[in-house]
Amino acid sequence: MTDITIIGSGNMGRGIGTRAVAAGRSVQVLDKSAEEAQKLAGELGSGATGAASTEAPAGRIVVLALPFDAAKEVVSGYGDALDGRIIIDISNPVNYETFDSLVVGPGTSAAEEIAKLAPSGATVVKAFNTTFAGTLVAGEVAGEPLDVFIASDSEDARNEVADFVTAAGLRPLQVGGLHHARELEGFQLLLMALQANPAYESFNWGTALKILG
Template structure:
């Protein structure tokens, strides 16, 4: 099992941590506040390494469980310390001032922006941006394992993330090169607008997107 470093202790860090515990992964949690990392590790249970943002990542897979702006800063500040690792971008760069578009121009994506900040030798993979924290913590919705849509330019890096998702009890789907993150981010933005829609109280940040096939 590949080790995973989770940077960030918010809802998504917690949800990915819960799945990683279920997968039996070697886990490290880093946060700007090391006490928050320790607190989350204790809540998740198991033998989890913790530390402070800036510590050398233990995992081959580093999940940036952070908002877009923070994810950019962390990749820039880590720089070469990420070399050889697979960095997972989970962000949805929604313009929260309008909730009507993304903050990235339409000819790029958060994932491509983050990849542009990463040093050579780092493979950036888009994943877990279409899974809300609550459903991801459960791993299933309506009796179905959650789909994890994965975009990236390195087949090896995508396979590592797909294998991790499988070990987490989820269903990985390789959706193509990293630029497909544009469509993943665009569609999840649409999904987010529905969660906040008073007409859809059945959604309420609990939906799971599934690509179903005939039985």
């Protein structure tokens, strides 16, 4: 079985794909456009393959490198083809017009909404929602490995994603059950707003959220 399927060939697909290849994992890229998927697979190298997302995901870990709405559509669309998989939701349900609120209500999160749509034999993990795409390609910021916050109701799934993160040269930080995606997504709203705020123009989507110590 392929190690990791990345659905979406945008900036976040490129970032996570780069780290997956660096970790020595086999990678499949799926995209609505087979051409875009193959193009990113070619960039990633190391035997990565690309195909249209009409194909079934081959990975043990399936990364939804997609915005929240597209991620929901994809999970619903695949249905039982995702059974038995670890699904990584990286999305941030931010109101991108105002950068001042989330589009999910309090008491839930994008990850929990996506989990409701996944087959019962799949496990949803929140991860990579606080790491910007460019920093994932570089793998570090200011000489420090990126922190990757991981939430899931399955400890086994958290550990499996943490192993991937470590192999990719990053630092996994396990924060507990999937409901903690609420706090991860909430804080990322603030980080995104700071990137978009002209008063902090040096940030420019190139920063990393880090626990220094």
